[in-house]
């Protein structure tokens with residue numbers, strides 16, 4: 001049990017669920033549901049977005065969010081289908097993953113924070129939200 005005690009000296013990493021992932025990515029893009037729906041093609045998408053952001057609901061097919069915001073359909077699938085210990089590593093604040101290239105707002109690309117490995121450099125700089 002000794003090693004387990006060490007691991008839990010800091011707060012355990014919360015599980016990011018597929019619906020959390022959609023919300024985090026939408027918020028990181030700075031878009032409301034209505035704005036994202038408009039970007040996807042119209043008001044009909046707002047209902048879809050509310051559905052896929054509903055806790056407990058997992059969908060086989062979701063809209064092509066990756067066409068309008070930094071989003072990985074593969075990550076969504078993994079979060080929906082795999083047990084938490086097999087989930088991909090994501091930024092705990094914005095849901096960024098290392099396979100999704102995304103500008104950091106300072107002329108570079110987002111990577112992992114060197115001071116807090118739970119978050120990305122964009123969140124570290126406080127430019128996300």
Ligand SMILES: [Zn+2]
Pocket residue numbers: 091092093094095096119120121122123124128
């Ligand atoms: Zn982040």
